[in-house]
Amino acid sequence: xxxxxxxxxxxxxxxxxxxxxxxxxxxxxxxxxxxxxxxxxxxxxxxxxxxxxxxxxxxxxxxxxxxxxxxxxxxxxxxxxxxxxxxxxxxxxxxxxxxxxxxxxxxxxxxx
Amino acid sequence: xxxxxxxxxxxxxxxxxxxxxxxxxxxxxxxxxxxxxxxxxxxxxxxxxxxxxxxxxxxxxxxxxxxxxxxxxxxxxxxxxxxxxxxxxxxxxxxxxxxxxxxxxxxxxxxxxx
Numbered sequence: 001x002x003x004x005x006x007x008x009x010x011x012x013x014x015x016x017x018x019x020x021x022x023x024x025x026x027x028x029x030x031x032x033x034x035x036x037x038x039x040x041x042x043x044x045x046x047x048x049x050x051x052x053x054x055x056x057x058x059x060x061x062x063x064x065x066x067x068x069x070x071x072x073x074x075x076x077x078x079x080x081x082x083x084x085x086x087x088x089x090x091x092x093x094x095x096x097x098x099x100x101x102x103x104x105x106x107x108x109x110x111x112x
Numbered sequence: 113x114x115x116x117x118x119x120x121x122x123x124x125x126x127x128x129x130x131x132x133x134x135x136x137x138x139x140x141x142x143x144x145x146x147x148x149x150x151x152x153x154x155x156x157x158x159x160x161x162x163x164x165x166x167x168x169x170x171x172x173x174x175x176x177x178x179x180x181x182x183x184x185x186x187x188x189x190x191x192x193x194x195x196x197x198x199x200x201x202x203x204x205x206x207x208x209x210x211x212x213x214x215x216x217x218x219x220x221x222x223x224x225x226x
């Protein structure tokens with residue numbers, strides 16, 4: 001089955017700097033890659049996703065890139081702000097009715 | 113549309129007891145997935161129901177079970193509770209089943225086993 005590795009497990013950046021979180025997946029048939037943000041005590045919220053027919057997707061300060069050949073995808077946050085501090089989870093799914101598989105999460109701290 | 117809701121939000125049980133958690137998906141969503149979240153282990157998949165049928169199952173013991181009703185509401189049950197079952201249990205709903213599709217999470221049920 002699918003296996004998703006996520007790095008780093010913790011990340012501290014200065015406010016205004018960029019943050020990058022990377023994930024690798026094992027199932028070459030996976031075709032959907034969402035990213036979730038979970039603030040302390042709250043539910044995971046979908047912040048951006050990408051499908052395998054697209055190499056990059058942007059939404060304001062966040063972007064996700066996908067390299068199907070290398071089987072890895074990354075989340076990029078630019079101009080980080082204290083409210084970006086949270087745990088971020090990547091996930092992968094093969095649309096053939098298999099479950100969404102999550103990475104173990106990255107705790108991002110943005111230092112003002 | 114109303115979001116995914118879960119009840120109860122908090123629960124304290126003792127070892128050996130059983131517990132039932134409930135999840136109401138977003139209106140129109142037919143798939144409900146359940147996850148266990150513990151510190152350091154991320155989100156571990158329990159099972160997924162679609163149109164009242166279990167479609168996928170994770171690597172959890174048979175003490176963990178679930179079901180889905182005709183209105184897509186889902187319940188999960190844990191029997192013979194163990195201390196290690198203490199966790200945040202999250203459910204997520206998604207749409208038509210024509211994947212890939214976005215999953216939306218409920219607020220979770222925090223279960224404490226003493």
